[in-house]
Structures are given as C-alpha cells and as structure tokens.
Amino acid sequence: MEDRMVHTYQARKELRPRNLDGISEDQVSRHWSLYEGYVKNVNLLNERIDALARKGEFGPEFAEMKRRLGFEYDGMILHEHYFSVLKAGQPPLSDATELAKQLKRFFGGFESWRKEFSAIGKMRGIGWAILYFDPEFGVLSDHWITLHEHGHPAGYIPILVMDAWEHAYMVDYGAAGRSQYVETFLRNVDWAKVEQRLKEAMRYSQMHAAV
Ligand SMILES: [Fe+2]
Structure with a gap:
C-alpha cells in the first residue's frame, strides 16, 4: 500500500477569547x-x-x-x-467597509441583515447561524445549520459564525436566555475581522473565476 499521512490537529490557542462583554x-x-x-x-x-x-x-x-x-x-x-471573531469593545461596522456595502446590496442594510441573522440565531433547536459568501456568484446569504455537519451549502465560505447551542450561553443566561445571548454575541463581534474574512473570500472567488 502507498504510504498514508494523518494530520494531527491542535487546539488553536491564539483564538481563545478573553474579557468579553456579557460572556x-x-x-x-x-x-x-x-x-x-x-x-x-x-x-x-x-x-x-x-x-x-x-x-x-x-x-x-x-x-x-x-x-x-x-x-x-x-x-x-x-x-x-x-x-x-469574539472581541469586546470593538467599533461598530463602518458604512465605508466592503461588508457594509455587500450587506446593503443583499439585505438592504446592516440593520435588516442583523434582524434576519438574529432571528435565525433564535430559532428553536440546537444549531448555528452563519453568514456565508458564495464564491461562485459573489452572494452573501444567512443559513441555519443544525448539528455541525448538516446544511452547509457546498463550497460556500463562512464569514460570520454564531454558536446557538445551549452550551454557548447556559452558564451566563440559562436555558431560556437565547435572545439575550444573541444580542450579547453581536455586541462582541470584531467587525474588522469579519471584514477581513469577506475580503479574503472575495479574493479567493476572483482567483477561482480566473482559472
Ligand atoms: Fe459550541
């Protein structure tokens, strides 16, 4: 048999959030x-x-x-x-960013997008709310992912991911605290990081289109 290789993953300690506001x-x-x-x-x-x-x-x-x-x-x-993307004390998303422009294009503006994304995060059941970029057509769309592996649109790139499993907020807000948690999560988003992720996805999309 040909030699095989197994990659060993490590927990990415540099991503661990600290000093959040309300979490x-x-x-x-x-x-x-x-x-x-x-x-x-x-x-x-x-x-x-x-x-x-x-x-x-x-x-x-x-x-x-x-x-x-x-x-x-x-x-x-x-x-x-x-x-x-969790970081306390970050400025709100600026209208001048690419993300703000794209949210306006596909959702009518940041606030309209926020309402939809929050509503998805508050849906009954366990899962995730995810804002994706479709590299094929350059479209932004929100999705509900039940469990971890069910429902991802193939090839889409996650731009903003919110955990909506109860374990993400039970300690601070209890089983009925999802609404409060969703608002708290959005208050702690590092929008510069989300903007960076969108730009990287758009560059990937352009490279893909050129092939
Ligand atoms: Fe989780």
Missing part, C-alpha cells in the same frame, strides 16, 4: 473545553480510520467512523470561526 470567563472556559474535545476526537477518528484503511478493512466500523468524522470535524472548525 463570562467561566462560560468561555467551559465552551473552550468542548472545542478541545472536538479537536481530540478528530485526531482519534483519523488515526483509527487510517489504521483500518491500511489493513484494507472498509466494513461497518470504517463507515460509521467516517460518518462520525463530519460531526467532529465541523464541530472543530465552526468553533474556531466562532471564537476568532
């Missing part, structure tokens, strides 16, 4: 531990899948671990997106 250190710390669990499980599954593949054993055990990998992998990546 406590205790809440962040517990949530971060869950994220570390996803990283650990991605590595564990990849190693076990690799061991089976090396032996040519592609039976039910292999299939179930492959299924499970989608949940663990997306759980890891979505949490990285989520934590990376």
Whole structure:
C-alpha cells in the first residue's frame, strides 16, 4: 500500500477569547473545553480510520467512523470561526467597509441583515447561524445549520459564525436566555475581522473565476 499521512490537529490557542462583554470567563472556559474535545476526537477518528484503511478493512466500523468524522470535524472548525471573531469593545461596522456595502446590496442594510441573522440565531433547536459568501456568484446569504455537519451549502465560505447551542450561553443566561445571548454575541463581534474574512473570500472567488 502507498504510504498514508494523518494530520494531527491542535487546539488553536491564539483564538481563545478573553474579557468579553456579557460572556463570562467561566462560560468561555467551559465552551473552550468542548472545542478541545472536538479537536481530540478528530485526531482519534483519523488515526483509527487510517489504521483500518491500511489493513484494507472498509466494513461497518470504517463507515460509521467516517460518518462520525463530519460531526467532529465541523464541530472543530465552526468553533474556531466562532471564537476568532469574539472581541469586546470593538467599533461598530463602518458604512465605508466592503461588508457594509455587500450587506446593503443583499439585505438592504446592516440593520435588516442583523434582524434576519438574529432571528435565525433564535430559532428553536440546537444549531448555528452563519453568514456565508458564495464564491461562485459573489452572494452573501444567512443559513441555519443544525448539528455541525448538516446544511452547509457546498463550497460556500463562512464569514460570520454564531454558536446557538445551549452550551454557548447556559452558564451566563440559562436555558431560556437565547435572545439575550444573541444580542450579547453581536455586541462582541470584531467587525474588522469579519471584514477581513469577506475580503479574503472575495479574493479567493476572483482567483477561482480566473482559472
Ligand atoms: Fe459550541
């Protein structure tokens, strides 16, 4: 058999948020531990899948671990997106930014987009609210992702990711505190980071179009 390589992921410590406004250190710390669990499980599954593949054993055990990998992998990546934009005390989104222009184009303006995104975040059930960029047509759209791996539009690039699982706010706001949490999340967004992510996605889109 050809040699195979398994990449080992590490928790991205540089993304851990601190001193947030309305999201406590205790809440962040517990949530971060869950994220570390996803990283650990991605590595564990990849190693076990690799061991089976090396032996040519592609039976039910292999299939179930492959299924499970989608949940663990997306759980890891979505949490990285989520934590990376949380920063207290950042200025509101400026009208001069590309993000503001695109939100105006596709949603009628920042406030209209905010209403839709917040409503998605408050939907019943566990999941994620995600603002995506479609690199094929340059469109921004909001989506609800149930679990971690179900519902992602293929090839779309996440621009802003909000965790709407109860574990993201239970410590600070309790089980009925989703509305308060959504408002708190949006108060802690580092818009410069989101702007940067959109610009990178747009550059990727242009490169893709040129191929
Ligand atoms: Fe989470």
